[in-house]
Amino acid sequence: MDVQFSQEKLNKVNEIISRYPEGKQKSALLPVLHLAQTEFGGWLDVPVMDYVAGLLSIEPIEVYEVASFYSMYNLKPVGKYMFEVCQTGPCMLNGSDDIIDYIKQKLNIKVGETTADGLFTLKTVECLGACGYAPMMQMGKTYREHLTKEKVDAIIDECRTKAN
Amino acid sequence: MSIKLLLDKAHVPGIRGFEVYRREGGYRSVEKALKMQPADIVEEVKKSGLRGRGGAGFPTGMKWSFIAKPEGVPRHLVCNADESEPGTFKDRYLMEFIPHLLIEGMIVSSFALGSNTSYIYIRGEYDWVSDILEEAIAEARKNGFLGKNIQGSGFDCEMYVHRGAGAYICGEETALIESLEGKRGNPRIKPPFPAIQGVWARPTVVNNVETLAAVVPILNMGGEEYAKIGVGKSTGTKLISACGNINKPGIYEIDMTISVEEFIFSDEYCGGIPNGKRLKACIPGGSSVPILPANLLLTTAKGEKRLMNYESLSDGGFATGTMMGSGGFIVLDEDQCVVKHTYTLARFYRHESCGQCSPCREGTGWMEKILKSIEEGKGKMSDIDLLWDIQRRIEGNTICPLGDAAAWPVAAAIRHFRDEFEWHVNNPELSQKENYGLRHYADELHVPVTA
Ligand SMILES: Cc1cc2nc3c(=O)[nH]c(=O)nc-3n(C[C@H](O)[C@H](O)[C@H](O)COP(=O)(O)O)c2cc1C
Ligand code: SF4
Ligand code: FES
Numbered sequence: 001m002d003v004q005f006s007q008e009k010l011n012k013v014n015e016i017i018s019r020y021p022e023g024k025q026k027s028a029l030l031p032v033l034h035l036a037q038t039e040f041g042g043w044l045d046v047p048v049m050d051y052v053a054g055l056l057s058i059e060p061i062e063v064y065e066v067a068s069f070y071s072m073y074n075l076k077p078v079g080k081y082m083f084e085v086c087q088t089g090p091c092m093l094n095g096s097d098d099i100i101d102y103i104k105q106k107l108n109i110k111v112g113e114t115t116a117d118g119l120f121t122l123k124t125v126e127c128l129g130a131c132g133y134a135p136m137m138q139m140g141k142t143y144r145e146h147l148t149k150e151k152v153d154a155i156i157d158e159c160r161t162k163a164n
Numbered sequence: 165m166s167i168k169l170l171l172d173k174a175h176v177p178g179i180r181g182f183e184v185y186r187r188e189g190g191y192r193s194v195e196k197a198l199k200m201q202p203a204d205i206v207e208e209v210k211k212s213g214l215r216g217r218g219g220a221g222f223p224t225g226m227k228w229s230f231i232a233k234p235e236g237v238p239r240h241l242v243c244n245a246d247e248s249e250p251g252t253f254k255d256r257y258l259m260e261f262i263p264h265l266l267i268e269g270m271i272v273s274s275f276a277l278g279s280n281t282s283y284i285y286i287r288g289e290y291d292w293v294s295d296i297l298e299e300a301i302a303e304a305r306k307n308g309f310l311g312k313n314i315q316g317s318g319f320d321c322e323m324y325v326h327r328g329a330g331a332y333i334c335g336e337e338t339a340l341i342e343s344l345e346g347k348r349g350n351p352r353i354k355p356p357f358p359a360i361q362g363v364w365a366r367p368t369v370v371n372n373v374e375t376l377a378a379v380v381p382i383l384n385m386g387g388e389e390y391a392k393i394g395v396g397k398s399t400g401t402k403l404i405s406a407c408g409n410i411n412k413p414g415i416y417e418i419d420m421t422i423s424v425e426e427f428i429f430s431d432e433y434c435g436g437i438p439n440g441k442r443l444k445a446c447i448p449g450g451s452s453v454p455i456l457p458a459n460l461l462l463t464t465a466k467g468e469k470r471l472m473n474y475e476s477l478s479d480g481g482f483a484t485g486t487m488m489g490s491g492g493f494i495v496l497d498e499d500q501c502v503v504k505h506t507y508t509l510a511r512f513y514r515h516e517s518c519g520q521c522s523p524c525r526e527g528t529g530w531m532e533k534i535l536k537s538i539e540e541g542k543g544k545m546s547d548i549d550l551l552w553d554i555q556r557r558i559e560g561n562t563i564c565p566l567g568d569a570a571a572w573p574v575a576a577a578i579r580h581f582r583d584e585f586e587w588h589v590n591n592p593e594l595s596q597k598e599n600y601g602l603r604h605y606a607d608e609l610h611v612p613v614t615a
Contacts, residue, residue, distance in 0.1 A: 019322075019324040019326075021238075021281075021364060024345070024364055026345065026346035026347075027326075027344060027345050027346045027364075028346065029346035029347075030288075030326070030327060030328065030329050030343065030346060031326065031327055033329065034288070034327060034329065056346075058346075062346075062347075065347075065348055066346065066347065066348055069331065069348040069349065069518075070288070070328070070329035070330045070331050070349075071329070071330035071331065072288045072289070072329040072330035073329055073330075087508065088250045088451075088508050088509070088511075088512050089250055089251070089447075089451060089494065089505045089508045089509050089512075090250060090251050090407045090408055090494050092504070092505065092508050093407075093408045093409055093494075093496065093500055093505070094408075094409075125330075126250070126332070126511075126512045126515050126516065127248060127249070127250040127251075127332075127451075127512065128289050129247050129248065129252065129253040129255075129256050129287065129289070129290065130253055130256075131250065131251050131252070131253055131405065131407035131408075131413075131492070131494070132253055132405060132406060132407040132413035132414050132415070133413070134407065134413075138289055141291045141292055142291070142292055
């Protein structure tokens with residue numbers, strides 16, 4: 001893969017850097033990593049992290065240590081659609097365990113795995129701030145809330161249709 | 165009718181946009197503030213009695229007055245929108261539905277503190293909320309409420325959203341500052357406090373979303389009027405995010421005079437427990453605060469009705485009380501297992517520990533492991549004492565309060581639900597098939613309870 005932002009994305013990077021004081025461009029690291037992850041296939045491969053380090057004039061190690069700290073950065077390839085199901089207390093009270101079991105069975109994968117067609121990854125996560133709308137999961141940019149088995153079916157169908 | 169100061173307009177169609185928000189009286193507090201002296205704004209906030217809504221409840225006006233003002237060094241206001249404490253989802257609601265209220269509160273607060281560049285640190289998962297905020301900021305700028313020379317006052321203020329990337333610890337203010345600097349979210353040792361040396365070693369104030377939004381009504385009505393709402397040191401209104409086993413989960417703005425019982429059972433609020441079940445337990449202020457059994461939740465050990473405010477919720481200390489915390493209100497019905505719930509929280513804290521201090525890093529791992537084994541019917545009686553011992557060794561022995569936050573839920577669960585833990589140990593097979601149930605947890609208390 002060619003690790004290079006488009007001119008438009010480079011402009012975005014520069015705009016992000018300008019939000020922080022002169023010389024404090026390292027502050028742009030989290031937002032730029034988000035941008036890079038979206039742009040370069042949903043995860044952060046080493047060349048991508050090195051590229052980001054170059055853009056911000058910091059050492060690659062400064063990028064690695066940050067990328068490995070935060071749960072939203074994927075250090076391994078993931079499926080096209082990632083189901084991140086919350087399993088913390090309030091969601092558990094409302095049946096998140098059943099939803100996780102149902103997705104496992106439906107996609108025939110374990111937590112942490114990706115389907116053979118590369119379409120779906122299942123992850124369990126901790127509280128996403130949607131406790132009143134449980135059970136729930138994050139899928140890409142948005143939340144899917146008040147999950148039921150029927151809703152899970154519909155979401156899977158929706159993804160399959162979009163992918164085709 | 166309850167008083168609403170923050171969410172009274174949240175349902176007006178189109179309130180997310182500048183035009184409607186402005187027409188409904190938005191940004192008046194900025195116009196008022198810009199004609200005042202910054203110190204007088206701090207004074208109003210002091211008079212209001214406003215306490216930080218992020219969890220600790222520290223008086224906001226006092227916090228503001230601590231900010232250092234060294235010559236020639238910029239100061240910064242940072243809004244804490246990391247909202248990751250299980251049970252808490254109020255800030256999201258406010259930002260999602262009435263984003264301009266936060267922006268307005270932040271402009272006033274930035275002026276009061278002398279911050280020309282202010283940041284909103286939002287948890288990374290709230291991706292779409294971050295878009296909503298950026299749009300609101302752009303609108304405010306277009307209408308002359310942000311940028312250079314705001315409303316001709318000579319005050320300049322820029323505002324940016326900074327997205328985190330999944331780490332509860334970044335809600336802790338010094339970890340948040342590290343994260344804003346592009347580093348791992350490892351809390352700093354205090355002192356120096358952020359008010360002296362915060363982001364980029366500059367004086368910094370970190371405040372919760374709801375705290376900064378509350379500055380708007382305070383400016384509009386005056387600190388003294390605001391302080392008349394509520395009771396004692398619990399002034400103004402508080403957002404409660406209610407979840408778990410209730411009929412109407414969601415966000416409620418309360419004035420802090422109503423009872424816990426009314427909050428859970430009245431139709432104006434949570435609307436009672438679904439399926440005619442009974443109340444077993446509740447964690448009223450986010451996962452970190454002590455869980456209470458139904459009886460101690462509804463009445464204090466002194467036999468008084470417990471109210472939804474800072475003082476009443478903490479009445480009895482940790483022996484028989486709990487805390488207001490972040491207002492994340494988690495209700496457990498009679499069929500829920502306290503051991504299992506506590507286990508999920510322990511797993512959460514193990515996952516979120518930054519790993520800097522060994523009592524927290526190792527202790528949270530041990531607590532999770534032991535709770536899991538008790539929950540799965542593989543525990544020993546001595547494990548319960550071991551758990552107690554571990555949580556005690558964490559509390560107070562760490563760099564940041566996450567250690568305490570991990571220890572308290574475990575301590576409270578053992579303190580009040582020890583027989584449920586013992587039942588798991590004594591009934592390894594039965595406990596895998598059914599739950600302990602309500603038992604005596606809702607019984608009237610006749611004798612004063614001791615720790
Ligand atoms: C582990 C931990 C997590 C925290 N998370 C949050 C949070 O998500 N939001 C928040 O406003 N405060 C959080 N706090 C409290 C902040 O450190 C800080 O006290 C607060 O933002 C101050 O704002 P306030 O005075 O307006 O409440 C957290 C504290 C700890 C120890
Ligand atoms: S108490 Fe836990 S989260 Fe806080 S600094 Fe120590 S290890 Fe990190
Ligand atoms: S516990 Fe699942 S979103 Fe909070």
